[in-house]
Amino acid sequence: MAAVNLRRLGGRLRPAIVVLLLDWAALSIAIAVTPGLSASTGWDVLLAAVLLAIAAAVLRPLLATFAARLGWAGVVAGWLLTQALLVYLALILAPHIRVDGFWPAFWASWIYSILVSAGMWLVTAGDNSAMLAHLLRSTKQTRREAATTTVPGVLMIQIDGLSAPLARWAIQAGNLPTLTRWIRSGSHTLAEWHAQLPATTPASQAGLLHGASAHVPAFRWLEKETGRLVVTNHPRDAEYVERGFSDGRGLLADGGVSLSNVFSGDAPVSLLTMSTARRGGRRGPTREVSSYLVDPFGLTRSLVLTVGEMVKEVFQAKRQRARNIEPRVHRAASYVALRGVTNVLLRDLNLNLAAEHMMRGAPALYCDFVDYDEIAHHAGPTRAESLASLDGIDWVLGTLEQLARSAPRPYQIVVLSDHGQSQGATFLQRYGTTLEALVRRLMVGDGADVATAPDNEQWGRVRALLTEVGGEQKVVGRLTHSVLEAHEEPAAPGPATGAELVVVASGNLGMVYLARKRRRLTLEEIESRHPNLLTGLIAHPGVGFVMVRSGSRGPVALGRDGVHHLADGRIDGTDPLAPFGPHAADDLRRHDTLPHVGDIVLNSLLDPVTGEVAAFEELVGCHGGLGGWQTRPVLIHPAEWPAPGPLTGADAVHRQLVSWLDALGLRTPPEPPG
Template identity: 25%
Template sequence: MISSIAVRLRWLRRKVSRTHWAALLLGVTRPSGETDEPGLILIQIDGLSRTQLEAAIERGRMPFLARLTKRGHFSLENFYSGIPSTTPAVQAEIFYGVRAAVPAFHFLHRPTGKMMRMYEAESASEIEKELFDRCPNPLLKEGHAYSNIYRAGASRTRYCSQDLAPDELLKRLHPFKSLLLIIVYLPKILRMIGLAVVEFVLALIDAVKGLYERENFLKEIAFVPARVVVCILVRELIRFRVLLDIERGTQVIHANFLGYDEQAHRRGPDSAFAHWTLKGIDRTIRDIYRAGHQSGHRDYELMIYSDHGQEHTEPYENRHGRSLEIALAEIFKNGPLAGYGIWSRNSPDLVGSAPNRRRTPPKSSSGDEADPSTQIVVAAMGPIGHLYLPCQVGALAMEDYARALVVEAGIPLVMLKQKDGDVKCFNPRGAWILPGDRAEVLGPDHPFLDEAADDLVSLCFHRDAGDIVISGWDHRGKPMSFPLENGAHCGPGYEETRGFLLVPDRIRRWHVAHLARTGQRVRGEDLKKIAEHYLGRDGVREERVPEHAKREADLPLRVMTYNIHSCLGIDGKLRPERVARVINHFDPDVVAVQEVDAHRPRSRGHDQAQLIADHLRMTHVFHAMLEEEAERYGIAIFSRYPFQVVKSGLLTGAEHSFIKEARGAIWVKLEIEERPAFHFINTHFGLGRQERRMQAEELLGKNWIGGIPEDEPVILCGDFNSGARSKVFRRLAGAMRDSQTIAPDHVPLATFPSTSPFLRLDHIFTSSHFSVERVERPRTPTSIMASDHLPLCVELTLHPPT
C-alpha cells in the first residue's frame, strides 16, 4: 500500500511539472487517455565518432549513456555515414532514403547555377524540394524537428536551416508568451545563465589557448559567443521543446545537438573542450529519456546516433604556408585553363598573373558571385573540394593537372571520373583506379572499405560534383582539411565515416533479423527502415504473424512469463493494451501469461487473450481454469512462431476442501527454423501450500514433464506462488534448472509486488539443453503500473543435440 501511494504521488508530481505549466501557457493541448501507437525520439549528436563516444564514456563524460549501455538497454553499433560524410547528405538518407543527395556541404548547384551552403535557408529549401519529389513521405512527416538541415515533413520545426530565414524568425515571435515562460522557468533560466557564464569563461580560456597555438585572433574572439549560444542556449531550448512535445504526445521527434561538432571543428575531435560539451548533452538526453518513459499517453523509445565522426586534421594553409586558392592559381596558370580567374568563398576577388584575368568577377544570373562560365569555381568547405571548370579540358590535360595538384600543390588525393564509370585517383604514391584499387586509395584497414570505395565513385559522378574532386585524405599521413579547422568531416576517412548508433534492444532484434548485416553496421537508409518499422509505417506490422524466414539463427530465444492480473493496473485502470505494450517492449518470442479474463463483466466482457494477441500480432492458445456460463478465467501462451498444442488441462480440481480454485497448465511444442523442436509449458499454482505441492508433483509426473523423453528440450514458466526457499521451488529446481540462478553474473530478481518487489513468485525453468544468456525484470513506469507482478524475461540459447 505504501509503495502504491508513492507511485501515485510521483505520478501527481509529474502532472504539475514546469513542462506542464509551460504547455498550458503555450496553449498546448495534452492528449487524454492512452494510445497504442508507439512514439520515437531520435537524438543526433552531431559529429561524434564511435571512437570518441567510447572515449567519452571511459572518461566519465557521459555517465547516463554509460549506465544505460551497461545495463543492456542500449546496444552500441557502428553507423556508416556514407560519402560525403556530412550532415546534409546523411540526414537526406535518414529522412528521405536518398543516398548522397549533395556532394558536399558547399557546392555548385548546376541546375540553378547557385553556390549552395547548406546552413543557409535558401540552399536547404532548394535541395529539400528535390528530395521531396523523390520521397513524398519522409520519416518526420507530422512529427517535430529541431536543429536539422531539413524539415523532413515535420509539422513543427525550430532552429533548422530553413527556420533561420528572417521572415520565419519574425513570424514566430510571441513576446507575451515568452515573458510568461520566463517567469515559470526562472530557476531553470538562472541555472542556464550560470552555465553560460562557466562556458564563457572556458571559451575565453580556450581562445587564449588558440592564440598561443597561433590561431586566427579574430576568429578566436568571434567563436566565444558562438560557442556559448550553441553549447548552452540552443541545447537548452531544444531540451525544452522536446519535453513539451512529449507532453503533447507527438509521435516522432528528431533533435540534433551541435555543440560537440562545433567544438571539434575548432579544437579537434579528441580535445578536452569538445568532450566538455558532451556532459551537457548527456544530461539533456537523461531528461528526455525519463520524460519519454514517464509519458502517460504514449510509449516512447529513444534512439541515439551520430551522423558522422570527425578526423583530427591539419589545415591546408598551415601545412603549406599559402592558401588553397593561391596554390590553384599557380597550377592553372598554364595549359588549357590559362587566363581564367579563380573564385572561392574565401577569396572571391583572387586573380592570377595572366593579364586577361578580370579583377572583379561578374555575378551570375542567380545573384551569387561565382560565374562558372568564366571562372574556375572552388567549393572546398572541408576535406572534400570540388573544382568546376569553365571549359572542356582533354583527358591528358586533366591528368596533367591532377598530378600537378598532388605534387606541386600538395593535395593528398585528386579524383577524375572516367567515361567507363570508374574514377582515376592520384595520390603521392601514383595513379589508381576506383573501385578496384580501394586499398591503395582508402587504406587496407578502412572499416567500410568496399562501401566507401563505391560511395566515393558515386560522389565523383554526382550531378553537382566538380569536374575535379580533391580530398585531404591520405591513409599514410595526417588528414588535411582545406579551411582553417583542426577537426573535419566530409571525406572517406576512418573516423569521419564511422559514427555510432545506440539502439534499444527491442528495436535491435528486429533489424538484426530483417536487415542484412554488412560488416555489422547501419547506414542512413537502414535507420530509416528501422524507424519506419517501429512506427508501423512499413506495412510489416499489419501482418498477424511476422515473417521470420530471414531471422538470424544465432539470435537467442527470448521467453517471458507474466502474471497480468486480469489487465487491472495498480492505478485501478483496466488496460489490456498497456499489458501488450509491456510485453512488446521486450520483443519476446514466446510468452506465458497468467490471470487472463475472457467475457467477464469485471473486465468489460473482453476476451483479453485475443486482444493482447492482436496487439502483439502473435498466435495464442488460452486454457480456462474457471468457467461460469460464458465467463472464463485462466492462462495463455503467445508465440510469434507456429506451435502445436500437446495438452491443456487441470493439475488439481476443486474436489478437495483445501483447494479454493482449480489450477492447470498448457503444453505446446514449437519448431523455429533450423533449431531443434522444444516443449513449452505455462502454469499457475494455487495459494495454498498443500495444493502447490500436489500441483508440482502432478506437473513433474508422467502425464506431463515426466513423460517427455530426456533428449527433448523443455521450458517451464509460470506464477508458482512459491519463493526460492519453499519446498515446491526446491522440488522443481531439482528436476529442472532455475534460469535466474544459472544466469552468468546475475543476482536473482523478485517480481512481486510490482511497486516494491521482494518475492520471487514467477519463474522460468529449463532443461539442460538450454544455456541462459541474459535475465531481465523490466521496471519501467508502465510495467510497474500495468499489473501487480513484474514480467520476467530470459534469453536462452538452445544447443543442438550432440
C-alpha cells in the same frame, strides 16, 4: 508508513526551501545595490520573496499566454518586462519596503534574475531536478489537453559529429552517465554505421530523414547547369535542396516533429529547421516557448550561462596557446559568441521545444544537438572541452528520459550521429597556402580567376534561428571576390564575372569546377585546357588522391605513385585509396554518380602515423571527406528492437528507422499510385 510519507514530504519540500533561500538572498542583494529601493529588515525581504513566488506562479502563465498572442515582439517585450512587473508587485505589497517607482524595480529584477540563475547553476550543478520541475511546470496545461495512449513514441536525438569509437570510449570510461547506464543495463545497444562520402550533416540528414543522400554531393557545391552555388546552411538553399528530393514520405511525415535540423523529414511541425525556417518563423511562438522566454529559469538563465560559456572559451583557448597544444586553430572572437549560443542557448531551447511536443504526444521527434560538433571543430574532437559538451548532451538525455515518464504516451529514445570527426593541422598550417591559392598558382599563365566559397558550417544554426524568429531571410553567406550579391540567388562565377574556376571545401574534401563549361569535364579535357593543374595537385604532399572522370576509362583515383580505376577495380602502381579504408573505392564510385560533383574531386592526405587529416578549411576537427573517424558515426537503440545488420550509408539507417517506426505502428502505408 508515516515515516515514508514524511520522507517523501521532506524530499518535496527540500528543493522548495533551497529555492526560497536563494530567492531571498538574491532579492536582498538586488534591493541593497539598487538606488530607489530599501528594506527595513531581512524578514521584510523574505516576505517579498514569498509574495514574488506566489505572484509568479499565478500570473506568469497568463502573461506568457498573452505574450504569445502578440507574436515574437510580444514575447521579447514579455521577457524584458514580466519579471520586472512581478518584482514591482511583490515589493509594493510587502510592508516596510520603499519603492521609488517602477524603474528601480525594473533594474532590481535583472540583478535578481542574474543572481538567481547563477545561484541555481551552482546549487543544482549536475542535477536536473530544477530544470525538470521547470519543464513540467511550463507544460502543465499541454499535458492536461493531450490525449493519452499506450502506443510508444520515438524520440531521436542526433549528437552531431560524434564518432562511434569516441562514444564507446566515453561510455567505457563512465563519462556519460545516462548513456553508460543504458548500455551497461542492457536497455540499449550501440552499433556503428558507415557514413558514405561526403561525411557531412546535410548529406547524412538528407539520407537519415528522407532516404535521399544521393542528392547532396558536399556541404557546398556549384550547380553548373543553373549557375547556382548551393551552401546548405543557408535557409534559402536548404529549402531549395529539400524541394528537389522530398516525396512527402520522410521519416517524420506521420505527425512527427523536426527540431533544429537541416532538412525537415517531411514533418508537419518543423522548428529551427533550415529548410523550413523561412516559412516557419511566421507562425509565431507557442505558449510553451513564450513561457520559457519569460521565465527567469528560461531565457535569462540561458543567457547567463551563455556568457559563462563564452568566458570559459576565452580561458580554454588561452590555455591551449599557453601550453602550445598542437594541432590547434585560431579561435576568433566570433567563435566565442557562436560557442555560447550553440552550446547553451540553442541546447536549452531545443530541450524546451522537445519537452513541449513530447507533452503534446508527438509520435516521433528528431532533434539535432550541435554542441559537440561545434566545439570539436575548433578545439579538436578528443580535447577536454569537446568531451565536456558531450556530458551536457548526456544531461539532456537524462532529463528527457525523466520527462518522458510524465508524457501522455511512453517514449523510446534513439541516439545517433550523422558523421564523426577527424583531427589534424590544417592544409594552410602545414604548407603555408590554402587550397584556393594552390589552384590559383597552378593556373598561372592560363588567365584564370579563382572564386571560393568559404562559410562556417555552424553559423547555419544561428542563421536558421534568426530567420525563423524574424520571419524573413537575409542572405549572409557570400563568395569571396564578390561572386554573390546580397539578397540575390547565388550565381555561377562564370563568363559574366570572369571567373574560370570555383573551388569549394567541405572539411578535407575539396571540389574544383571549371565554371565556364556548364557540364562536368573529363580528365582529357582538363588536361588539354590546364596541363599543370592535375599534375600539380597530385604531386602536392597535402593531397591524398584526386578523382576525375576519364572519357574512355570512367572515374579514376589518381595518386602520386598509382591509379585506381574505379570502373573495374584495376590498380596501376600503388593504390592511392589503400590508406583510406575498405569503403573508399565504393564511396568514390558512388560519389562520381552524384549530381553536381566537381570536375576535380580531391581528398587531403591521411597521416599514416597519427591518423590525422588536413582540412582545407581552418578547422582542427573536420569531416566531409575520407580518413580517420569522420565516416564512423554511431547508432544507439533500444535493445529489444530487431538488431540491424551492417549499415552502409545514411539511406540504410533511414530504412532501419522507418522499419522500427512501422513496427511500433507509427507509420501509415503509402497511398497507391493514382
